[in-house]
Amino acid sequence: MKAKHLVWIRRICQAFFLGLFLFLLVESRLPEDAYLQYSLVFSSDPDLRLSQPITFFFQLDPLIWLSSLLSGHRLIHGFWWALGLLLVTLFLGRIFCGFICPLGTIHHIVSWAKPALKGDLMTRANQKTAGHRIKYFLLIMLLVGAVMGLNLAGLIDPISLLFRSLALAILPAIGVGLKELFDVMAASDIKALNYLSYGGEALVSPVFGYGYPAYKTAWFIGLIFLVILFLNRIRPRFWCRILCPLGALLGIFSRFSILGLEKNHTKCTDCKLCSGSCQGAASPMPGQTWENAECMLCFNCFDACPEGALSFRFRWSPKSNTRPDMGRRAVLGGMVAGISLPLLAKLDGSAHHVSDPRLIRPPGALPENDFLRVCQRCGLCMKACPTNVVNPTLAEAGMAGLWTPHLIMTRGYCEYTCTLCGSVCPTGAIREISVREKIERPIKIGAAYVDRGRCLPWSGNGPCIVCQELCPTSPKAIYLRKAVVPGPGHAPMPVDVPYVDLKRCNGCGICENKCPVRGRPAIRVIAAGESRSLKNQILLTDSVS
Amino acid sequence: MEPNHPITRRQSLKRIARISASLAGAALGVCPLLSQSSVRAATTGKRFLIEGIGSEKGYKVNELTGKVFEAAGGMGQFVSKGDVVVIKPNISWARRPELAATTNPEVLEAVIELCFDAGAKNVRIADHTIHDARRCFALTGAGIVAKRTGADLVFPRSSMMKRMKLHGHRLDVWPVFVPFVEADKVINLPIAKVHGLSTLTLGIKNWIGAVGGRRSALHQDIHQSIVDLARFFNPTVTLIDATRIMITNGPSGGSPSDVAVKNTLILSNDQVAADAKAAGLFDHDPGKIGFIRLGQKWGLGTYDSQKLIQQRVIL
Numbered sequence: 001m002k003a004k005h006l007v008w009i010r011r012i013c014q015a016f017f018l019g020l021f022l023f024l025l026v027e028s029r030l031p032e033d034a035y036l037q038y039s040l041v042f043s044s045d046p047d048l049r050l051s052q053p054i055t056f057f058f059q060l061d062p063l064i065w066l067s068s069l070l071s072g073h074r075l076i077h078g079f080w081w082a083l084g085l086l087l088v089t090l091f092l093g094r095i096f097c098g099f100i101c102p103l104g105t106i107h108h109i110v111s112w113a114k115p116a117l118k119g120d121l122m123t124r125a126n127q128k129t130a131g132h133r134i135k136y137f138l139l140i141m142l143l144v145g146a147v148m149g150l151n152l153a154g155l156i157d158p159i160s161l162l163f164r165s166l167a168l169a170i171l172p173a174i175g176v177g178l179k180e181l182f183d184v185m186a187a188s189d190i191k192a193l194n195y196l197s198y199g200g201e202a203l204v205s206p207v208f209g210y211g212y213p214a215y216k217t218a219w220f221i222g223l224i225f226l227v228i229l230f231l232n233r234i235r236p237r238f239w240c241r242i243l244c245p246l247g248a249l250l251g252i253f254s255r256f257s258i259l260g261l262e263k264n265h266t267k268c269t270d271c272k273l274c275s276g277s278c279q280g281a282a283s284p285m286p287g288q289t290w291e292n293a294e295c296m297l298c299f300n301c302f303d304a305c306p307e308g309a310l311s312f313r314f315r316w317s318p319k320s321n322t323r324p325d326m327g328r329r330a331v332l333g334g335m336v337a338g339i340s341l342p343l344l345a346k347l348d349g350s351a352h353h354v355s356d357p358r359l360i361r362p363p364g365a366l367p368e369n370d371f372l373r374v375c376q377r378c379g380l381c382m383k384a385c386p387t388n389v390v391n392p393t394l395a396e397a398g399m400a401g402l403w404t405p406h407l408i409m410t411r412g413y414c415e416y417t418c419t420l421c422g423s424v425c426p427t428g429a430i431r432e433i434s435v436r437e438k439i440e441r442p443i444k445i446g447a448a449y450v451d452r453g454r455c456l457p458w459s460g461n462g463p464c465i466v467c468q469e470l471c472p473t474s475p476k477a478i479y480l481r482k483a484v485v486p487g488p489g490h491a492p493m494p495v496d497v498p499y500v501d502l503k504r505c506n507g508c509g510i511c512e513n514k515c516p517v518r519g520r521p522a523i524r525v526i527a528a529g530e531s532r533s534l535k536n537q538i539l540l541t542d543s544v545s
Numbered sequence: 546m547e548p549n550h551p552i553t554r555r556q557s558l559k560r561i562a563r564i565s566a567s568l569a570g571a572a573l574g575v576c577p578l579l580s581q582s583s584v585r586a587a588t589t590g591k592r593f594l595i596e597g598i599g600s601e602k603g604y605k606v607n608e609l610t611g612k613v614f615e616a617a618g619g620m621g622q623f624v625s626k627g628d629v630v631v632i633k634p635n636i637s638w639a640r641r642p643e644l645a646a647t648t649n650p651e652v653l654e655a656v657i658e659l660c661f662d663a664g665a666k667n668v669r670i671a672d673h674t675i676h677d678a679r680r681c682f683a684l685t686g687a688g689i690v691a692k693r694t695g696a697d698l699v700f701p702r703s704s705m706m707k708r709m710k711l712h713g714h715r716l717d718v719w720p721v722f723v724p725f726v727e728a729d730k731v732i733n734l735p736i737a738k739v740h741g742l743s744t745l746t747l748g749i750k751n752w753i754g755a756v757g758g759r760r761s762a763l764h765q766d767i768h769q770s771i772v773d774l775a776r777f778f779n780p781t782v783t784l785i786d787a788t789r790i791m792i793t794n795g796p797s798g799g800s801p802s803d804v805a806v807k808n809t810l811i812l813s814n815d816q817v818a819a820d821a822k823a824a825g826l827f828d829h830d831p832g833k834i835g836f837i838r839l840g841q842k843w844g845l846g847t848y849d850s851q852k853l854i855q856q857r858v859i860l
Contacts, residue, residue, distance in 0.1 A: 030679045032700055033688065045641070048683055179704075186704035194723075201702055210679075211703060386677040415676055416799070417639050417684065439799075456765065465742045466761040470675065472638075474799030480741055496741070514675075516761040 003303040006312070010299060013099040014108065021102035024054035025166055026207050028383045028424065045435040049423050050384065057102070057159050058426030062086050062253075063142075063246045064160070064376055067153035068427050071146035072373035076427045086253050093254035097240055097247055098279075098297035103158040104240050104247075108279065108298070110229055111236035123276045125235050128283055128291060130327065132241055135248040137330040137337075142245055144338025149369075150345050150400055154376030158239075158246050161225070164379040164403065168215040168392065169222030175208025214411065215382060216391040217403070237279050240296060251293035251324050260315050261290045261301070267309035274301035274310055284310060293324035345400035354536065357526035359396045360407040360446045360507065363414060363438055364422035364431040367532050368397075375429035377403040381421035387412030389509065390421060405430075407445065409509030409525050410518075414445060416472035416508055446507030447529035447538060448478070448500050454522035457495035460487040467511035467523045468498050477504035478511060478523075502529060502539055592815040592846065593617055594822055597858040599788070599808035604860045606788060610655035612858045613784070613812045619663070623781045623814075624730050626664035631728035632656060632696075633780070635735045635751050636672045636687045638797055639680035645789035645804040646797055648736045650686030652786045652810065656734060657694040668696040671724045672754045673706070699724050706757025713773025714843065715766050720757035725778055733780040733816070737787045737807075737823045739795035743767045745827060746796050747820040748783040749775040749836050749845075768835030775816050776845055783819040785811040787826055817846030818853050 027050065034048055058064055059078035062085055068076050085096055097104050117125050142153045154160040182204075185197035205211075215221075231238035240247050261284060268286040275285050282294035284301035286309055302310050350356065355368060362381055365371050382390040382405055389412030392403040405421070407414060419438055422430040433443060448467075452458040457465070471478040480496040487493030500523075507525050515521035529538045597613035599606070614620050624630055634648035642650055653670070660668045670691055674681040678701050682688035691698040699705070706720035725731055735751035742764055743750055750767075752774035753760055763770040787809040794803040807826055813819035817840035821831035831837045831848045841847050 030677070030683075032679055032682070033692075034679055034683045046684065048680060183704050186707070197704055198702070201704055202700070205702070386680060415639060415680060418677075418680060462765045463742065463767070464761075464764050466764050468741045469764075469796060472797050472799055474794045474797075474803055476794055476797075514761050516759065516764070 003299060003305075003311075006299040007303045010099055010297075014105040017100045018102045018105040021054070021057055021162070022166075024052055024057070025163060025383075026171075027052045028054050028167065028380060029206075029209070030384075030386050030420070032206065045417065045439070047419055047423070047435055050420070053424045054163070054380065055424065055426045056081070057163075058376070058378065058380075060085055060096075060100070061157060061159045061246065063139075063153050063157050063249055064427065066249070067142060067146045067151050067157075068374045068376075070143060071149060071151035072370060072427075074374055074428060076374075086250075089250045089253040090256055092259045092297070093257035093292055094247065094250045094280075094296050096250055097244075098299075101158055101240075101246075103162040104237065104244075104296070106162070106229070107232055107237045107239055110232045111279070114233070116233045116236055119276070120272075122236075123272045126275050126278045126281045128281050128294065128325070132281065132294060133325065133327040133330040134242050135244055135251075136324070136326040137334045138243065139245040139248040139252075140331055140334025141337040141341070144335050145341050146373075148339060148342035149373060150342035151373050151375070152341070152400070153245070154378055155402065156243065156245055157376065158244055160376045160378040161228075163383075164377065164392075165221055165225035167383040168379045169218045169225060171208050172213040172215065172218065173222060175204065176212050176214075178204050178208060179212060211388070213388055215379075215388075216408065217394050218392075221392070221403070235281070237296070240279070241281055241294070247296075248324075254292055254295075255321060255324065257292055257321060258314050258316065259297070259312060260292065260321065261295070262311050262313045263290070264309045264311075267307045269307055271306065273304040273306065277301060277304040286310075289322055291325065292321045342400075345398065348398040348400075350398040350401070355527060356396045357528065358406065358408075359393070360409075360509070360525060360527045361530065361532065362390055362405055362407065362421045362430050363419070363443045363445050364433040365405075365445075365532055366429055366431065367534075371429050371532075372397070372401055372404065374427045375401075375404045376427055378426065379403070379405075380424050380426060381405050381430055384420050384424045385412065386418065386420065387415060389413055389513075407509060409512035410521065411513075413510040413513040414508045415510075416506075441531070442473075442506050444506045444529055444531040446509070446525045446527045447502055447505050448507065448509070448511055448523055448525045450498055450500060451522045451524060454517050454520070455498065456516065456522070457483075457497045458485065458522075460485045460493055460495075462493075463495050464516060465496050465498060466514055466516060468496075470510045470514050472508060472510060473504050473506060475504065477501045477506070498523070505529070591854050592818060592852065593813060593854040593856065594815065594818045594850070595812040595856045595858060596822060597810040597812070597860065599860045601860060604808070606649065606651040607655035607658070609808075609810055609858070609860045610652055610784075611659065612860055613810050614659055616856050616858050617782075617812055617814075620659040621663045623732070624660050624663040624665050627666045628664070628729040629667045629669070629727070630660045630665045630730045630732060631669045631671050631724050632660075632732045632734050633725070633751060633755055633778075634670060634672055634687065635746075635754060636670075636681050636685040637675040637754055639676040639684045640798065641684055642686050643789070643801065643804070644798050645736060645738065645791045646799070647681075647685040647687075648734050649786050649788050650690045652784070652788065653687065653734060654690045654694055656732060656784065657690065657696045660732075661694070665730075668694070669699050669724055669728070670696055671699040671701070671722060673701040673722050673757060674754070701757075703757065711773055711777045713769075713776065715769040716763075716773045721777075722755045722757060725755050731778060731780040733778075733783040735783075735785055736790070737785055737826060738791035738798070739793060739827065741795070743771070743836060744834050745820075745824055745829060747823045748780075748785055748816050749820055749840060752778050768839050771836050772839045772843055772845060775840065776843065780816065782812065782814050783816050785819050785823045787811060787823055790826055792827065813853075815846035815853065817841050817848050818850075821848030821850075
């Protein structure tokens, strides 16, 4: 096959998979027209589900599979895709990096659209350096850490990182910007502008999010993403060459690749065009030893060579490839870091003492230690949540739990009959539950308590009871008692005051969310009483699940 | 269970474009309605109150709806040819219809069909829901009704809540859900439920779902607030869905044991009379319910049954 054809096949594949990733990412929310069949409306407790969840990309990712397996001893649903990819990598090399990885494609586009360097400088920048070993260090640290019970893979796994960055930072940033523009237009007195705004918002919100999507620490997530993109100015595909732990894993597995670069020394005129165009700094030049673990199979060198000195061939005779150059220091360092980080991570006390009261996990979340072992912090649950209540943590779960999901009730609330987050979780850190299970068991995520000093009726500032009205359980967990409280000027004021029945409260937080006292509402939810934890209980019961 | 996707993206985009265009066209001739105390002219003609009861087993809800409107002289009395009709059901909770937290979709569907039969150009379903609107549309059945009848389901966006002067006794300026002020005719289609603060939630209380802003603060003077809203929105006609009513644990419910089947529909062009009649289903004295008393006081209507033409339809 001609080099040009190979390069075009690669580009088409890259465009297809990037497009698919972006499409599925955008579709990872309830559509406006998620209509149920008429008969289903009347059947009991239907579970609304996404029709096209993006889980495929996570199932394809061997790092997610391996880290969940080593750390949480769980086989994630659909893991054979990852297994298949490893098999393919064994024979074909890092074809995922060159053809499929959406983050790799974005780096490829950025590197190509604005080349970091020119001519000879680029050739020199594309030489292999010791920095390439950093990714092996990171991989070994992640895997050893996973065995020790600390799973940080999702922080730098390319699929998790890309989904998190786009879904929680980039798309909402654009969406809120557009929404503000539409708001200005809608507030105008010119009717045509009003209608343009309604139409525009109807078109834009299914893509960028409804209302004003907001995620805690999103600015930081977005900033990191922009910095990673900027690194392409230093070296093309800096991330893929130097940092990506998935690339390192696939590099190791490409050891027996039968697809190899054949170099013809006699034809080479030493023009170095191959090195100048190499995306992986894999030493394609005749005279150097080709690094098959670094090669991302972009076929640029093959295409660039004017003399036909390079070609990719299947080598059926078992010809040993070069070993991935990991470096002893990277291996040892990775192991030391992998052993010490899990030990350090326990020092904030969350593993053995009572956790942060604000750490309210989504319904169906595994017990905390198991949860942290499999959660990839991809942000899919946060993107799917229709009320925007699921947010990334900063310090609530300790540093070991950075960017794992927790619920902020002032941002949203957990809708009583919604079970969407568990249905999209790629690793099962949040179990898939049914509405029936959520209501009947019940699955509690926390417990509400009334802050009487702030509560309008309790403090003698007037009637309210919004919390009781909205409490979704039957019978209501928030109930009212008639009371006479001292109002302004000591005048007795008859009011209904709210109480919380902890046995019934499931911690959904709609009371906190809709309380007229904003910011720090007069009724709040804390994690105590969550049914996933044996420790974090309030009442003496024998039915803790 | 997979959600059904009968509407493709292309179709919904087309529909959006159509709505925007027709809204724009309709609005060009209409001057802004920003400072009226009521968005429509006061009800003319005799005040009537019609109660429809489905006593037979297996009666058809849509037939009962049709009969009730027939008794009032047909939908043509309320909807003229070419009208844009906006219906305000209560679809605030993402609950299945059986739990009686939301308006029965069969009644909604029947009313929409009657509107189209009467020559309505466009029928819109609008409610500023409490739960997530997408989930409410799907679970209450409003979504599939809209799809089957060709009515438009208006997604409650914050930019569609426009501050307007209500000239109320309690509420002066408040954000209002725009489709209601831009409609030619408005039909209020609440469900009858108990409520912790206002005793009952019927037609008048349903208007909380037609405004935006800090709605939870309205509870601090709920009776006067909702009467102000009802005066402002002044529907062409009110049909209270009491096919199933919520008798306890309202207004959210959540259990079939919170529900009583009454097979009743109450139609009136008098908001107070409709609510007073529905209060009877709960064995409440209308005169003791704040918003009904205030409604009569401020001239919204009457709960004195002597002043009404009353009719009863039994199927």
